[in-house]
Amino acid sequence: MSNGQRISGMRYSLFSRIMGTVFVLVVLMYLVTLAVLGVPLKERAQQHLNVRAESELSAITAAIQDHVLLRDYPAIEQAIAARTARFQILRVRLTSPHVTLESHTAKQTQHYPSWFSSALDMLAPNANAEIKVGGMSYGMLEVELDTGSTIQGLWDLIVRFTLLVLGSVFVVMLILRWRLRVNLRGLYALSGAARAIASGNLDARASLAFGSPPEVYETKLAFNSMADHVSRLVVELEKKHADLMVEKERLRVTIESIGDAVIVSDANGMIEFINPKAQELTGFSSESAHGRRVSDVLPLINDKTGSMAACPLELALRNNTVVELDSHTLLLTRSGNRIAISDTAAPIRSDDGKVQGGVLVFQDESERRSLMHRLAWQAERDHLTGLWNRRAMEDKLNAALSGVKHESRRCIFCYIDLDRFKLVNDTCGHRAGDTLLQRLSAIMARRVDDKNHYLARLGGDEFGLLFVDATLQEALEHIQGLRDEISRFRFEWDDKMFMLGVSLGVTELHPGMTDIGDVLAQADTACYHAKSLGGNAIQVYEKTHPALRKINDEMQWVGTITKAFEAHRFVLYRQQKVALMSGGKTEHYEILLRLRGEDGEIISPGEFLPAAERYGLAPSFDRWVVRNFCAYLDTHPEDTASYALNLSGRSLGDSSLADFILDEINKYSFDPSRISFEVTESAAIDSLDACENLILTLKSRGILFALDDFGKGQSSFGYLKRLPVAYLKIDGEFVRGMNVDREKLAIVKAMHTLGHELGKQTIAEQVETEEELTCLKKMGVDFVQGYLLHKPAPLPVD
């Protein structure tokens, strides 16, 4: 509604409208009544006049009929004149062949207006008839009446009716005016109260004192109730407004303080608010940004394509949905700098879902995106060498294997294991080892072509090199060059010079391979064999190669061992170590592990232990042996012998092993000094620090250690000095045939002498002949062990 309409609608009060309406209705009813009653009345009057004319004609005819027959014309004239005068007949005329008689009366003066007569348009009543008796005509009689009196009668009637209506209207309007004033008094009270409330007087209420109709009374009650409610709402609203202002201030401070940039626009994408962070990033001040398009203040560029990117806020406003930038968007600042940003744009909707504006929140993503790049790099790169890591290599191997299977491509994988790297690590420390790895990686990386060669560090000193689209011959030529270069490489550290070798296992990927596990296993097998050959060798995997088959067999053992372990088919055996020196009452045994095959036959450890050692199952065996043997000692108190248990090299590297052993021992009450452990010399050397800590930890509980297979490994005196073992167990390789081999005898004698000199007892194993035993007795070895003296037998477990 326009103002004009509203003003015209408010021009007349309810009082005036009702009065006016009633007046108009009465006037209308008056006019309608005039029309409805007046027209028939006029017709009836006209009809009455016509009837009267006819009746006058009949009356005059009857009056003069005899006179006409008698031809008494004076009598006829007298009769006509008398009738005309008596009944105010305007004109009577008798026309006969002999005479014409006529009588008139003057029109009466009437008081109605001429327009009324014209409006009525009444016809002058006129009747005529021939006077005829027995077929004989005596003349024509005509009668004409005056309409004046009839029109006057109608006029008087209308005047009286109009006066009656006017009087009625006057009375009705007076009564209506009085009733309206009484009834509207309540409404005036309402409007007064409403105006008072509007002017701020919230305590104002419509008075209920005046007499009002029920509707107005109810309205006043409802108004007062509403006013009460409004007052309460206003109080609540003021409180909420105050809270809202505090909240608004808090939000303002928050938005201006947060690290996120915020831009708020109207529904057309024109900026209404921009917080300080957004100002800082865009280079626009709040004043300069206000009212500008978001895309002008926040020009975005696709980082990859360099093209302009669509403004997310304008997209959000257009599509009425939340829009996020893709991860390659740059903000072109006012000064021309480019800042990586991420953002979220969302439309601000009203309750009915209509878009009222939008908000854009964006952050400086430069650091995060840089970090992401680094993380992505680190995810597939080895942090030490910068080469691909194992996972990346696995991905590339997968891709290569797929290419081989589906595209008939040729790919070669080479497993690289550094020889004697541990020596550098152990003698010069890990930093030296890391430096060595970095340098070697650099040497290898120089030789690879980024396009078709992928070099990765698979872990420790192990590397992988994948050749894509290369023949085996080409790969081998490259690998040989690599090996030669590494062979020529000299690593210096703290005035120490190291010469390194490298063992390389090579395999060609072929469609029959199930997965990259096959590739790695074959290359590893080949590498393992190359290393077993003394290192610095290249071994191409061949399925039919005996050595490689053996290694493969070991792999087969893994499954068998795992199943046997789960089926509890491992059993404990013992072999006595006989003390040659008198005085010892305690029996000494070495605990041995045997596997019972599915057919019940006992399988010697030589068949499954290498595989267990190689594939990391030995620690589990060790723990199983400790756990079950401790339980045996607890359940067999009659057995008072001392026992030595073997620990694998991998167990020595397990830092939790000591705690495990002590926990198991603490479960029971036997004397811990009854048990000792044997570790191989090579295992002890590989985990020298861990082994030393383990020996020292368990030694505090009286548990001793023996260095097994002594003489077989590197037999460095330095090691011997560091390892606080109580026994040296001379390797059986030297014991067997020592009675006939002078060198073995000398070595055994030297090792025994060394042991004794260092305060350790000596044990000779694999004694199988009396001659060997004699030699050992003569030499003064403390314990002997072998089939000659005692064959391994199951632990007496009832």
Place this chain on the structure above:
Amino acid sequence: MRGSLMCLAMMLSAMCHAAPQIPYAFGVLNQRSLQATAAYWNPILNFVSMRSGVPLELHIGRTANETTDRAVAGQLDFTYTNHLFTPKRDRLGWRVLARQDSPGIRGQIVVLDSSPIQTVKALDGKPVAFANPYGVTGYYLPIDLLVRAGVNVIPVFSGNQEASMGQLESGQVAAAGVNHQVMADFAQRRQLKYRVLAESEAYFDLAVMASPRISAADGEKVRQAFINMARDPEGQNVLKQAAQSLNLPQVRGFVSADNRDYNNYRRFFKQTQVPVNE
């Protein structure tokens, strides 16, 4: 000379034919009301005028006596009456042309059938209605019967015969002196039962008479027109309408008559003891 006279005669004849002919006044004795008389006679006179070529115009007086007076005064050319047979009027020279085709009329003294009066004698001293003191069958013949019977009654003149019969019917009079034909027609029309106490001999009904100044030719034309009326289909129709206007039970035409047919009237007036009003 003869030729000149022929031419003058032809011119006069042409002039006579060219001027509108003034109709003859045909008076009718008041036997009924003026309206009934005019309704009955106007069609008949129109027909006779048309057939005879002699224009006739109905003239009626207020009463029978006035009509007779007009005839006597020479204001009428033709008349239908029986009042002109009294001695003085007979000498005026009116001649009879025709009469109604009826067996004749008789004067009667009648009472209502329910009346206790059985004889004329019983009427002595009682009011008896008559049409007027001039009517033949309406007064002279019935009063003559009473006079001859020696009965004195109180005469009540009602103006015409049907008025007398009306007074009888309403019981205002004990008896009425009437024309037997008029009485019979009235009784039939009103389903009125009555008894005749005395009755005169028969007289021909009223006669169509011509004034002595009417030429014999015109008189004859009028006579021929009247007497041929019943044989003319149109004339029969006119008679039927005229009879219906008076509710007459039968149509009565006209037959040729002359003065001799009314000699009994003349005798009566010479012999009656009732004073004749002339």
